[in-house]
Amino acid sequence: MATNKTFYLETFGCQMNAHDSEKVIGTLRQEGYRQVETEEDAGLILYNTCSIRDKAEQKVFNRLNDYKKLHKQGKRFGVLGCVAQQEGEKIFERAPYVSLVSGSASYRKLPEMLTRLEAGESRITGLDDRQTDETFETEFTARQNPYRGYITIIEGCDKFCSYCVVPYTRGKERSRSSSSVLDEARRIADLGYTEIQLLGQNVNSYRDPEGKSSFAELLAVVGEVPGIRRVRFTTSHPRDFTRDIVEAIDRVPTLCDHVHLPIQSGSARVLKRMAREYTPEWYLERIAWIKAARRPISLSTDIIVGFPGETEDDFIQTMDLLAEVEYDCVFAFKYSARPNTPSLVMIDTVPEEEKGKRLQVLLERQREIQRANYSKQIVEILEVMIEGANAQRGQIAGRSTQNKPVNINWTQPIAPAPGSYLRVRITGAYPNSLIGEMF
Numbered sequence: 001m002a003t004n005k006t007f008y009l010e011t012f013g014c015q016m017n018a019h020d021s022e023k024v025i026g027t028l029r030q031e032g033y034r035q036v037e038t039e040e041d042a043g044l045i046l047y048n049t050c051s052i053r054d055k056a057e058q059k060v061f062n063r064l065n066d067y068k069k070l071h072k073q074g075k076r077f078g079v080l081g082c083v084a085q086q087e088g089e090k091i092f093e094r095a096p097y098v099s100l101v102s103g104s105a106s107y108r109k110l111p112e113m114l115t116r117l118e119a120g121e122s123r124i125t126g127l128d129d130r131q132t133d134e135t136f137e138t139e140f141t142a143r144q145n146p147y148r149g150y151i152t153i154i155e156g157c158d159k160f161c162s163y164c165v166v167p168y169t170r171g172k173e174r175s176r177s178s179s180s181v182l183d184e185a186r187r188i189a190d191l192g193y194t195e196i197q198l199l200g201q202n203v204n205s206y207r208d209p210e211g212k213s214s215f216a217e218l219l220a221v222v223g224e225v226p227g228i229r230r231v232r233f234t235t236s237h238p239r240d241f242t243r244d245i246v247e248a249i250d251r252v253p254t255l256c257d258h259v260h261l262p263i264q265s266g267s268a269r270v271l272k273r274m275a276r277e278y279t280p281e282w283y284l285e286r287i288a289w290i291k292a293a294r295r296p297i298s299l300s301t302d303i304i305v306g307f308p309g310e311t312e313d314d315f316i317q318t319m320d321l322l323a324e325v326e327y328d329c330v331f332a333f334k335y336s337a338r339p340n341t342p343s344l345v346m347i348d349t350v351p352e353e354e355k356g357k358r359l360q361v362l363l364e365r366q367r368e369i370q371r372a373n374y375s376k377q378i379v380e381i382l383e384v385m386i387e388g389a390n391a392q393r394g395q396i397a398g399r400s401t402q403n404k405p406v407n408i409n410w411t412q413p414i415a416p417a418p419g420s421y422l423r424v425r426i427t428g429a430y431p432n433s434l435i436g437e438m439f
């Protein structure tokens with residue numbers, strides 16, 4: 001048996017996956033494993049996978065293909081995450097050198113699965129699907145960032161949008177107790193973290209199993225933890241976006257001036273076919289609440305172009321919505337037909353080329369919107385959390401409370417440490433970032 005207790009882990013996909021990996025790394029270390037930087041150096045090679053779109057899913061099979069030769073040296077392979085849950089034992093057929101396949105709803109069983117792996121078993125599965133009510137919590141989380149700490153507050157999804165794999169890959173919606181979330185927030189604040197990011201597929205669908213706090217109340221108490229200067233939360237679902245979230249942001253200064261609220265499409269007809277269960281009007285009402293807040297709250301969204309049956313007119317409605325909301329950031333994707341999902345049987349009417357064209361048109365228009373938005377901030381004084389330096393350009397880089405990248409021209413010999421906060425005067429703007437100098 002040649003796992004020699006070293007592992008390599010590569011992560012694909014969303015922040016939930018990135019944070020799951022932090023918990024998986026912590027669990028492996030606790031079991032006596034050491035992390036290494038390359039596949040070649042590892043006894044156990046793990047991929048934490050994403051299957052949100054076909055391209056994402058293909059990445060893991062490409063990786064497995066590239067490195068399968070290492071199996072001959074006795075190295076073991078494990079596939080974790082959303083592709084693992086989705087494909088299950090089929091992965092063993094497609095890649096017989098894989099020994100472990102586990103979805104995120106089974107990670108609490110990792111120590112047991114590792115013991116079986118070490119004993120030489122070769123077809124180990126953790127495929128708890130929608131049955132499980134448990135969340136994955138560990139005190140050994142190996143946080144990769146020393147000042148921004150992720151905390152998962154809700155796992156899974158019960159919304160079943162017609163295009164989406166997540167309800168199948170992540171299991172049913174289940175929240176952690178507010179007291180365990182608050183304990184973790186206090187614990188990481190004591191370790192010196194100043195920013196907390198609360199995570200969930202739909203973070204604002206949070207329902208405290210202890211019945212103590214609503215999502216807005218939880219936001220507020222986390223924001224009041226001594227030492228915490230910034231609290232972010234992602235992703236919010238329009239269906240569950242309540243007015244008290246905006247009231248909490250108004251009341252608690254540490255809650256960041258940013259809401260990510262995916263719309264997916266500006267057409268009521270398409271939203272219906274997507275099973276999003278809201279209309280553009282319902283969505284825009286929530287946007288109006290956010291825009292009426294006392295502080296300027298930055299808005300971002302996700303869009304899918306080329307959903308089956310999306311007409312030119314539907315697409316124009318999406319473009320009109322973008323113009324109306326004036327987002328600071330848009331993540332736009334071409335529709336990708338996914339296994340198990342209801343939209344798979346809908347006829348994919350929009351040719352690939354047309355999807356690409358719509359995506360291009362949308363991104364170009366959005367770039368102009370952002371150019372205008374960002375340039376309005378010139379001369380403002382912002383607080384920036386420093387993330388790193390770009391020595392070549394003589395700049396240090398950070399983010400504003402609105403989550404906008406800010407590059408600061410820096411001429412002094414010593415740059416401020418990552419994780420520190422600076423007051424910065426904005427002197428220039430691009431469509432995706434601001435330029436500033438120390439105030």
Ligand code: SAH
Pocket residue numbers: 052053163164165201202235236237262264302303304333334335336337338
């Ligand atoms: N729970 C969040 C989204 C999580 S998935 C929400 O409901 O808003 C992240 C984004 O991936 C989605 O917002 C959507 O825009 C995109 N996405 C999901 N499934 C997709 C698919 N089949 N094809 C293209 N994009 C997809």
Ligand code: SF4
Pocket residue numbers: 157158159160161164165166167201202237
């Ligand atoms: Fe997917 Fe919809 Fe759930 Fe978001 S709400 S994760 S898009 S099913």
Ligand code: F3S
Pocket residue numbers: 012013014015016017049050051052081082165166169170
């Ligand atoms: Fe991908 Fe799974 Fe996240 S499908 S986007 S890793 S929830």
